[in-house]
Amino acid sequence: MQSVAAAVTMVRDDAFFLEAWVRYYGGLFGRENCYVVNHGRGAEVARIAEGCNIIGLPGDPHPNFDMKRWRLLNGLVAGLRSYYRQVIVGDVDELVVLDPAEGRSLLDWLADQPLRRVLTPVGLEVIHRVDLEAEPIGAQILGPRRHVRLAPHYSKPCVISLGTKISRGGHFTQASKLFAPDPLYLFHLKFCDFGQYVEAMNRRNAVTEAVGVGVKDAAIGRHWFAEARGEDRAVFEAFASLEMQEGFDLGWVRRRMKRSWKPRGDTGYWQFDRPNIDTQYHLPERFVGQF
Template sequence: MGTDGSSVRPSGASRRTHAGEESASPGAPRIVVMTMVRDESEMLPRWVDYYGRELGLGSLIVLDDNSVDGSTDDLPCTLYRLPPEPWKQRWAKTRARMVNGMAGALLACNDVVVFTDVDEFLVADPGKYAGLRDYLAHRSDVPIIAPLALEVMHHVGSEPPLDPCRPLLQQRRYVKFAPGMCKPLVKRVPVPWEPAFHAIHAPFAVDPDLLLLHLKWSDEPTLSRVAELRHRVREEEGRGSPRSFWAKRPDQLRRKLASWTSPAGESDPVPVLDVEEVGARAVVSKRANGTWRPRGNQTTALDKTPLRVLPERYRDAF
């Protein structure tokens, strides 16, 4: 590793090809990664491209919740189109029941099942692993894994809107630790997730060698468009709690983003993130209902956690 925090990606047990299919050595873990989307024309191509390069397009499953923007047409991976009503009447619980059922079935013939939202990207430390599959091969004895979660932030004063033709992390420098987002998204055992996937019915720990880079706040124009869509869906279908971001208007979210990134405009430089400084291993606790989950309200945590610069070695991840 260089003195600037950069590193050379090590050679591992597997190799990603330009076509997006994985050339893996015998004994490499069989992995499935799932997401559920609705009208995600900007984020879904990034999700498919990233996880397709990391794991192979045959490892991806997209559950389409009635998209109408054409974003799920002609996908190069497995697509399952969900019916309309009446399953969405209790959307969060029904989504969890559906994904848990699929994950349990998939684990009968795969080693690992992962579920992420379409704006969540799991990145193994490139200074230690050749990619996500290599990382999971080194964690064969861990039944449930939670990543160290970082919110990727758009500092509007110094960073232009995202260019979809350029690597995203070369256009965004700033992150915030989000303890409540250290979700147990990776599992080798058919233990059920709770709704929203923040909790699970088994103990787990946060592994700083695996980052979850959440892109919700990574581009102010996209943030506004998605917020408008979700606010409308909440009004029509009642999704999201009154305290969730689904209930916030675009102008409210833009003000939050500006307040969280304000240190980037000050004279003192923003420090580079040290994953050990955040104490991520201590954020998980057992709840009264017998589930395990990370502590911390998302909004409150982002109000309190300091702004940091993403280490240089991650900047070519996607």
């Protein structure tokens, strides 16, 4: 029984992403060290997360959904820190991955990390190049999908061994020092498959429609609303126009994060600049099969 690391997420209906999350973190940490908040007490979520620690919650639609969600997740992380050295927290379509070039597991690597820190992996968005990648995905995502785009918005401070407050959305904390280890990445899976994207967006649009208020009146991510969705096929076809980069050295991204590190106004949170970077990379072979 290990007490090095736990993983925490909250989910409603996203079966495909939850299956990937449970396979990945359950395989690394053991399902007994995975904590799944089942928003709406869905039977399918309970089935997929069997063996994990499942917390069932009422699923009534609410305009402050994201605010309530992160208030709960902050509390869970604070409590679990008393029992684990490191707690990873994030959305169900986000996976923290150690570069396989390190030659050891994420769990072993975390066991050697100093305490009282917040670790911020570099964010990468797995994209489905519909013009190149016809193979469907299943239990394995990296392999059928080999392209990623830089996603500074998803360079999230999500590996916690310090008492701190995490902002709504998980994008900022009140930790005043930035630690962005070279071999650590956060893979965001929203765009990893065209068909899964359409189904997920349909579900999220239905949630915001049930809430019954607009973007400006809700504490819910703008991307959940139908008016911000755009045309699905065009979103994926546009990935082909991202400039392809040679190699896979992202040290310059981490250096840029550190140079722009500063307080986020007078909120108590800290941030780095998060510009849009229209580039993509072909993942090295060593990443295939990581999830």
